Amino acid sequence: MLERLKGSSQTDAELEDSQMQKFKLSVLGAICLSVVIVGSFFATQRTASASSDDVSHRPSWERINRAATNAKGGDPAAISTLADEVFRSHGIDQMTTTVAPFVKGRLLRAEADFQNGKASGITEDQVAATVNQLADRVNAPDYAHTNASEVKKLRLRMITLFPALIGRGPAASRDDSRPHFDAKMSPIEAFEVTAMMIEQKMFNPEFQLSDKERQETPGGQTLASNRHGERTQEMLNVAQRGINLMGFDQMQQQCKHSLDLLGIEGGTQ
Amino acid sequence: MRHRVILSIVPMVAGLLALTIGCGGGGSTPSGLFFKVHTTVTVNGIVNDDPNVNVGGFVPLTGIELANACSQNPGGLTGFGPNTTDGTGHFTVSDSNSGVAIGPSCEWLFSRGTSNQCPVQSVNEQHNVTFSGMEVALACGVTVNTFAASPATIDPTAPPATMTITGHNMSATYAMPKIDFYDQNRTLWLEVTALSVSSDGTSLVLPANQITFADGEYAAVVSVMQADGTWNSVGGADIHVATPVSPPSGGGGGCTGRNCLPQC
Numbered sequence: 001m002l003e004r005l006k007g008s009s010q011t012d013a014e015l016e017d018s019q020m021q022k023f024k025l026s027v028l029g030a031i032c033l034s035v036v037i038v039g040s041f042f043a044t045q046r047t048a049s050a051s052s053d054d055v056s057h058r059p060s061w062e063r064i065n066r067a068a069t070n071a072k073g074g075d076p077a078a079i080s081t082l083a084d085e086v087f088r089s090h091g092i093d094q095m096t097t098t099v100a101p102f103v104k105g106r107l108l109r110a111e112a113d114f115q116n117g118k119a120s121g122i123t124e125d126q127v128a129a130t131v132n133q134l135a136d137r138v139n140a141p142d143y144a145h146t147n148a149s150e151v152k153k154l155r156l157r158m159i160t161l162f163p164a165l166i167g168r169g170p171a172a173s174r175d176d177s178r179p180h181f182d183a184k185m186s187p188i189e190a191f192e193v194t195a196m197m198i199e200q201k202m203f204n205p206e207f208q209l210s211d212k213e214r215q216e217t218p219g220g221q222t223l224a225s226n227r228h229g230e231r232t233q234e235m236l237n238v239a240q241r242g243i244n245l246m247g248f249d250q251m252q253q254q255c256k257h258s259l260d261l262l263g264i265e266g267g268t269q
Numbered sequence: 270m271r272h273r274v275i276l277s278i279v280p281m282v283a284g285l286l287a288l289t290i291g292c293g294g295g296g297s298t299p300s301g302l303f304f305k306v307h308t309t310v311t312v313n314g315i316v317n318d319d320p321n322v323n324v325g326g327f328v329p330l331t332g333i334e335l336a337n338a339c340s341q342n343p344g345g346l347t348g349f350g351p352n353t354t355d356g357t358g359h360f361t362v363s364d365s366n367s368g369v370a371i372g373p374s375c376e377w378l379f380s381r382g383t384s385n386q387c388p389v390q391s392v393n394e395q396h397n398v399t400f401s402g403m404e405v406a407l408a409c410g411v412t413v414n415t416f417a418a419s420p421a422t423i424d425p426t427a428p429p430a431t432m433t434i435t436g437h438n439m440s441a442t443y444a445m446p447k448i449d450f451y452d453q454n455r456t457l458w459l460e461v462t463a464l465s466v467s468s469d470g471t472s473l474v475l476p477a478n479q480i481t482f483a484d485g486e487y488a489a490v491v492s493v494m495q496a497d498g499t500w501n502s503v504g505g506a507d508i509h510v511a512t513p514v515s516p517p518s519g520g521g522g523g524c525t526g527r528n529c530l531p532q533c
Contacts, residue, residue, distance in 0.1 A: 160507060
């Protein structure tokens with residue numbers, strides 16, 4: 001199929017779209033360059049399925065939260081559905097299952113180990129390190145970098161949107177009769193938090209602040225110089241430029257490295 | 270007269286030159302020039318993709334103004350829509366024959382419709398499309414909160430007796446809902462039980478007189494009891510705790526500007 005798609009005459013728009021898909025996937029530590037080649041193909045399919053699937057019209061946070069509620073007992077099938085919803089919310093659902101199924105397998109095995117109490121979970125520092133490594137890789141500006149404090153801020157917001165996913169702890173020792181907001185994240189939670197942080201760095205002026213700017217604007221106000229989305233445009237340009245410079249092998253290494261930094265390992269099964 | 274003609278032709282020639290010598294970004298042909306729109310919505314302070322939104326746009330320029338502003342491809346597409354963004358909120362604007370109008374000050378006016386997540390439409394939002402492949406972010410005109418507290422800002426030195434949270438699925442079928450207050454460091458500051466819940470589960474009232482926390486951002490997470498006796502978190506609202514700034518002491522009386530100058 002890849003060869004067939006390689007041979008097809010893609011428009012510039014489709015190729016550029018594929019570049020963005022490539023970036024998104026590498027950012028998420030998800031899949032590798034083969035996705036680029038089929039990215040536009042799947043983008044077309046995604047549009048078609050969106051119009052015929054009622055569930056996809058529900059807000060992504062509603063779908064994820066519902067899936068997280070169903071998965072809280074640690075049922076493997078429900079956890080698999082949760083992972084699918086997370087992938088779908090970032091537009092990489094079909095690609096992760098068709099082109100690079102090993103990613104989902106790795107995530108599910110790590111999630112199973114966490115839920116069974118065999119793995120200790122992922123820290124906010126690990127999420128920050130993953131985001132920062134990628135920012136360095138594409139030579140992104142200072143404000144694209146983050147730290148554990150900013151990850152905490154994001155998680156506090158995310159708990160109002162995904163209360164069944166954020167800070168729930170492992171099923172093996174969870175006691176939902178008492179309130180709790182766990183420091184350590186499950187692999188799927190960490191994946192979602194990382195992806196969300198990247199999106200905020202791309203699109204949310206409140207998170208497009210350097211360390212220095214964060215200290216100067218503790219309320220996270222939008223900078224006057226960023227009122228019209230200037231930093232979003234800069235980030236989109238940086239992402240595109242950075243991805244253009246990556247080859248297939250580099251992309252694969254980046255993908256694996258992102259998963260390693262996040263602590264999403266192969267699991268014990 | 271001759272000068273005027275020459276002056277009017279110069280920008281057009283410059284535009285054509287730019288196209289022929291490949292200033293269009295990576296040597297793209299005019300037919301390959303495109304841009305993308307991306308619809309987003311901010312929910313509970315987090316930016317999300319906003320899929321399946323109607324979008325449209327046009328360039329409100331013609332003639333020499335168009336040639337000047339959109340000099341990279343003045344003959345390209347100058348309008349589109351309504352079209353619907355895909356499952357991740359993207360729509361690519363392209364034309365297989367002429368590409369799209371692009372240039373250093375190529376002003377497009379975009380409109381976007383409402384969506385399941387965004388209750389308002391935006392009309393004629395201006396963005397310059399300056400290069401091929403550019404992504405134009407069309408954000409929802411309002412921020413959305415799945416759950417909202419009223420009041421959302423609390424003075425910890427004088428908290429209100431009660432607070433109302435509006436949202437959904439706040440059922441009191443098996444027990445009154447619980448509300449937990451967390452800070453950014455995941456510390457639980459308070460757990461309270463709702464005083465009352467609306468019959469449709471869209472609002473509840475809780476005691477708020479214990480919200481005497483340190484200044485900062487908090488999340489009030491609502492949990493409801495299930496049929497099996499377990500608790501399920503259904504959503505949460507942002508709470509801002511802020512102690513009002515005291516007026517400056519020393520008898521100034523809060524005067525500002527000229528009023529603070531020494532009186533003769």
